[in-house]
Amino acid sequence: MREPSQTPKKTIPAGVPGVDVPDRRGRTGLDRVGFDLTGNPGVRVREVELLSSSWYVLRKTTFDYRHRNGTWSTEERETYDRGNGATVLLYDAGRETVLLTRQFRYPVYVNGHPDGLLLETAAGLLDDDDPETAIRREAAEETGYDIGEVEHVFDVYMSPGSVTERVHFFAAPYSADRRTSDGGGLADDGEDIEVVELPFAKALDMIASGEIADAKTIMLLQWAALSGPFSGPGRGNRER
Numbered sequence: 629m630r631e632p633s634q635t636p637k638k639t640i641p642a643g644v645p646g647v648d649v650p651d652r653r654g655r656t657g658l659d660r661v662g663f664d665l666t667g668n669p670g671v672r673v674r675e676v677e678l679l680s681s682s683w684y685v686l687r688k689t690t691f692d693y694r695h696r697n698g699t700w701s702t703e704e705r706e707t708y709d710r711g712n713g714a715t716v717l718l719y720d721a722g723r724e725t726v727l728l729t730r731q732f733r734y735p736v737y738v739n740g741h742p743d744g745l746l747l748e749t750a751a752g753l754l755d756d757d758d759p760e761t762a763i764r765r766e767a768a769e770e771t772g773y774d775i776g777e778v779e780h781v782f783d784v785y786m787s788p789g790s791v792t793e794r795v796h797f798f799a800a801p802y803s804a805d806r807r808t809s810d811g812g813g814l815a816d817d818g819e820d821i822e823v824v825e826l827p828f829a830k831a832l833d834m835i836a837s838g839e840i841a842d843a844k845t846i847m848l849l850q851w852a853a854l855s856g857p858f859s860g861p862g863r864g865n866r867e868r
């Protein structure tokens with residue numbers, strides 16, 4: 629116990645990782661995001677609380693919001709920020725096939741998927757790259773194919789009520805002569821990705837049966853049938 633005469637020690641705040649001292653991924657200022665927004669005069673950001681920055685970033689933001697009838701209210705919203713991402717549909721128009729990946733997704737497993745092994749188009753986070761550079765990198769890492777020309781399809785907010793992420797969608801042809809490795813993802817990052825080639829028509833059937841249940845994959849397959857490489861009379865509807 630401290631002697632009554634002793635001067636209390638001044639405690640120097642240790643700093644909050646991700647806020648005023650770097651977190652384990654080197655980030656600071658994570659609680660400043662949103663204050664500089666000016667695009668909507670009916671939104672005034674009041675407070676940003678960093679709830680978690682263990683890997684990706686969860687914030688609670690308090691903001692004033694002007695309703696369409698002119699009244700203001702104060703709202704709170706949690707946002708999950710994992711950066712933006714990119715995805716690509718790899719297709720072989722001649723052989724009428726697509727190249728997908730299969731990997732274990734824990735969030736899916738914990739929410740009703742039988743084994744968590746999800747069939748998906750190759751995809752990854754941008755990290756510090758532009759979308760096209762990122763998708764070339766991810767396609768090579770995950771499928772082993774070095775992709776040539778890519779076609780930009782659309783950019784999409786995948787879960788706008790809670791997740792900040794915007795995903796950039798692409799399509800690109802693949803062919804055996806552009807295979808440079810087995811793919812499989814980065815083992816050091818814990819990735820264990822199977823490369824799965826499917827007839828396009830079978831992939832479409834697997835949407836109907838629920839075997840393909842990933843949003844970006846469904847969107848790209850349906851785009852391919854409607855206006856992409858498998859559109860037009862008689863395409864994508866050949867004998868299974």
Ligand SMILES: Nc1nc2c(ncn2[C@@H]2O[C@H](COP(=O)(O)OP(=O)(O)O[C@H]3O[C@H](CO)[C@@H](O)[C@H](O)[C@@H]3O)[C@@H](O)[C@H]2O)c(=O)[nH]1
Binds near residue numbers: 715
């Ligand atoms: N240690 C640790 N590592 C993590 C964690 N979360 C993700 N990772 C690592 O971060 C890697 C991210 O891999 P990417 O290939 O860059 O991203 P992705 O998870 O495939 O994301 C793509 O698909 C998502 C689902 O559709 C998309 O949301 C995303 O935009 C992108 O397209 C994972 O393989 C894993 O190693 C975590 O909580 N802890």
Ligand SMILES: [Mg+2]
Binds near residue numbers: 750
């Ligand atoms: Mg990935």
